[in-house]
Amino acid sequence: MRTEILKIIEGGLERNSEKVKSYAKLMSEKLQDQGEEKFATRISALLDSKVAAHPVYLDEFMTKPVDQDSRLDMVEVSMAGKFSEEIILPDITRMKIEHYVESLKGRDKFLELGLDLPESLLLYGPPGCGKTSIAHYISERTGLPLVTAKLDGLISSLLGSTAKNIRKIFEYAQERPCILFLDEFDAIAKARDDEHEVGELKRVVNSLLQNIDKFNTNSILIAATNHEKLLDPAVWRRFSNVIEIPKPSQGEIEKLLKNNLKIVKATFLKDKKKIDIITEMLVGMSPSEIKSVCFNSVKQSILKDEKTISYATFLYQLYLSKGSYNEQNSLVEFLNTSGVSQISISKTIGISQRQVRNILEGKGDEIKNEKE
Structure with a gap:
């Protein structure tokens, strides 16, 4: 304390x-x-x-700072509560986050030894990989409210006002026991050597750095970015902890599937061959994108009054998520190549078995031409 x-x-x-x-x-x-x-x-x-x-x-968080021109709130406040979402991460990444949380919870021990260490954290990685969820998780573990800066209210048409808004947000957070979270950090922390940026915006970055330096004493700052290469080099030095949040590996994808498909039974999850095919196809997708495929599969199964999510249904939704559904023939061929039976293909996409067979035998284009 x-x-x-x-x-x-x-x-x-x-x-x-x-x-x-x-x-x-x-x-x-x-x-x-x-x-x-x-x-x-x-x-x-x-x-x-x-x-x-x-x-x-609780009440003092209600008087939020607002942009003078737009009158928009510049922050959102989330009180620390039970965090129900399960975050699937590589072991080394999870270990770094837990170490950071423990260092926050043990700040009194450092102060007892005369060590006033800055506890700022920069999260970076592709979009949809859980950076915002991690900030909420840290809030729950520490019991501190999360004050999230809203960029639509922070960035003013007048760049001089933007610098004032940055100061308002930092002052607001510094006066309250909380974690200040700056999402989409690259929007206000771009490299000052970018030839496309005007001089006034560079002064905004200078203002940001000065506020971070003042805020780091006894206060907790977390920032997140999807575009770490755009950040000003001086920004990196302001964060005592930097953690990359990568896209999931095949092993982590399997955990995500089991976690997101637990609402409705999915029998294919117990078939190693089918799981290997699916996880390999999902490599390169973010947890958010994978969750969307799972949700759409669950939704389709419920609407069809099916008690389980079939292998074909999931592959169908995966195919659609990649935006590659240009024609029926390519979808049928994709499902067939992935090991889906002709009967299941027919049932899943709503065409006759004869049509499926004709497409796979190369007759689909002939029938289409005859009709034309």
């Missing part, structure tokens, strides 16, 4: 009563969890006697 004590002192020196109340409330909750009920009750009673009936810790 040394972090909370320092923040309470800072708030007192700054005459910022909201900051004092927020961290005092957080400290009271931690004392309660550690069995120090008497001391926690005294703190809560003192807070209750000085504030209105509603909880300050």
Whole structure:
């Protein structure tokens, strides 16, 4: 709780009563969890006697910073709650994230030794691989609210206002016990040597770096980007922890399939040959894209009143997800090559077995030409 004590002192020196109340409330909750009920009750009673009936810790997040021109909120606040989503990651990546979480939870030990270490984290990797979910997971593990900067409210048509908006967001987060999350970070942290960027935007990056430097003391910053190569080199030095979130391997894809298809029975998941075919086809896709294929397969099975998701149904949805359904013939050939029987092909895409047989025997084009 040394972090909370320092923040309470800072708030007192700054005459910022909201900051004092927020961290005092957080400290009271931690004392309660550690069995120090008497001391926690005294703190809560003192807070209750000085504030209105509603909880300050929750209420103060309601007054969000807004862009002066658009009047849009510049942040979204998610209170720490139970995180139900399972994140499938490589073992080494998961280990790095857990190590980061443990370092956050053990900050008091570092402060006791006189070490005031910055705990900023940069997540990078392809879109749809779980960077935002990881930020929410860290929020749940630490018990701290997640304050997510909204870029549509942050970036103003007037670049001078954008720098002011950045400062507002950092000040808002610094006054409250929370994690500040900057998603799509490359939108405001582009390299200053980019010849296509105007001078004013480069000054915005300078402002961002200055705010990060001030914020890193006793505060938690997480940023995420899909385009790490666009980031200014100086940005990387501001983050004490950098973790790549890659696309899943075949082993991780199999876990994703089992996790996302558990609502409806999928018998093909127990067939190693079929699983190998599917996972190989899914290599290169993000967890988000794989989840979408699974969801569409479940939906199709439910609409057809089928009790299980068939191998053919899943491959059909996978084929559609790749945007390669130009004609019926290519779909039939794809399913057949993947080991789907002619009967299953007929049932899955809604054509007769004779049509399937004609297509596979090369007669599909002849029949089509005759009709034309």
